Amino acid sequence: MTATATETTATEKTENAEKTGKAEKTAAEKTGARTDEAAGVITGARERIDSLDDRIIGLIQERMAVSAVIQEARISSGGRRVNLSREMEVLDHYRQALGKPGTTLAMTLLELCRGRI
Numbered sequence: 001m002t003a004t005a006t007e008t009t010a011t012e013k014t015e016n017a018e019k020t021g022k023a024e025k026t027a028a029e030k031t032g033a034r035t036d037e038a039a040g041v042i043t044g045a046r047e048r049i050d051s052l053d054d055r056i057i058g059l060i061q062e063r064m065a066v067s068a069v070i071q072e073a074r075i076s077s078g079g080r081r082v083n084l085s086r087e088m089e090v091l092d093h094y095r096q097a098l099g100k101p102g103t104t105l106a107m108t109l110l111e112l113c114r115g116r117i
């Protein structure tokens with residue numbers, strides 16, 4: 001891996017650490033990779049994961065808002081917050097797509113959307 005203008009090289013990190021007394025980790029130290037090439041791949045892929053996680057969190061927040069609309073409509077009409085038969089459908093949907101851990105994920109999503117029961 002070649003150092004670009006924006007990157008701090010391992011030598012510069014050592015110099016910075018000497019000046020400030022604070023050690024700055026190299027890419028290899030941050031990623032656990034044993035080569036600069038692998039460290040580059042990991043750093044790039046981690047940026048993609050961070051961006052995907054931001055989108056997933058945004059979608060979860062959107063799901064919470066839509067779920068709140070449903071719950072409010074049901075409660076205002078005299079019904080209950082929770083609808084267990086619908087929850088079974090949601091759990092099954094996630095289990096079919098992701099297997100057993102999908103059920104756990106769906107249970108967490110439902111708790112985020114309607115609180116603990």
Ligand SMILES: O=C(O)C(=O)C[C@]1(C(=O)O)C=C[C@@H](O)C=C1
Nearest residue numbers: 067070071082083086087113114
């Ligand atoms: O679909 C509904 O009836 C909802 O209230 C939404 C939702 C959900 O977030 O998926 C939330 C609470 C219910 O217990 C079931 C499902």
